[in-house]
Amino acid sequence: MKRMLYILVLFSMLAGLGFAGTTQGIAFAEESELQIKDIAGRNTYLMSDGSMWSLIDGRHAIRTPGTVAAISGYEYRGIGMTKDGRLAEWDIGKGPQVVPGTSGVKQIAGSYWLKSDGTVWFGNEKAKSLSGIMLIANADQEFAALSSNGELLLEDNYKRGQFKKLGIVESPVTVKSMTVHSGRVALLHDNGDVVVYETSNFDDNGRIIPVTVAQNAVHIVYVSNEPTDLLIVTLKDGTVWTTGVYKDRWKLKETGLRT
Known part of the structure; x- marks a missing residue:
């Protein structure tokens, strides 16, 4: 319950504000002009420009440029939807990648x-x-x-x-x-x-x-x-x-x- 409320409060505070600072080694200062659009788990962020921050091997954060419109998932695994209706996936071993052959995702x-x-x-x-x-x-x-x-x-x-x-x-x-x-x-x-x-x-x-x-x-x-x-x-x-x-x-x- 506390974790879920934490996520809600964090999203409420940041949705519409540029986030500057660090969390689990992720530096956002250079992204201060962006907005956090959505959160999956504690360390996976969808940014307003369609890029994502996610974890690799549970410890290292990476930023993946892209056109992701929505994300859904957990700490180390999830799926996303691109702006042109394709499916994307990520997990502990790889960053977000478009799934070949998918289209029309609503x-x-x-x-x-x-x-x-x-x-x-x-x-x-x-x-x-x-x-x-x-x-x-x-x-x-x-x-x-x-x-x-x-x-x-x-x-x-x-x-x-x-x-x-x-x-x-x-x-x-x-x-x-x-x-x-x-x-x-x-x-x-x-x-x-x-x-x-x-x-x-x-x-x-x-x-x-x-x-x-x-x-x-x-x-x-x-x-x-x-x-x-x-x-x-x-x-x-x-x-x-x-x-x-x-x-x-x-x-x-x-x-x-x-x-």
Whole structure:
């Protein structure tokens, strides 16, 4: 939890500011005119010009020029999406490299990637049971997908490739992002509404009840916490909130950060 909050706070402080200084031997002073656009793990940075800082052999930092638009991954391994829709990969033994033969990449999430034709891929393996997908999310071994017909799908943790339908989302084109964690999927709509679907929150007919937990939001992410996992919500006014515990998991309860 502390690590995730550290990453969030760091991103909040740096997203829009040039970063000058050092971290784990990475010198950024000469890059002070750039901005940190995204972070994967603790020492992998995507810069505003499409270049990346990453680690080789766990100790040495390298800067790779390029046109990377988004990254997703962990400390020593991950994938990226270039500005022209190609897939890139990096790991502990090599810096970011474009994967030959890949094109039409629309979104990346964890180790999954979504193509503009609505197909979902894991490495070079195509998900056979998914089609017409417009948005994906992956975290803590959980994977969710939203289809163009509004079906919100959550993969069975014990049966890879099989999905439970959490509900039908009206106007799925208005969903700009989503995050998944421990049987929960939160959707962020264009109007700022944050709606949560939780597998344990259902009515007498077994229908999952969607709950709106926030409005005027611009960013959402789930993180692990005890006794209740938290949804971190950044609002349009720049404040950063978290949901509460137990019955207060449907409310924004705590704040203290401002982007």
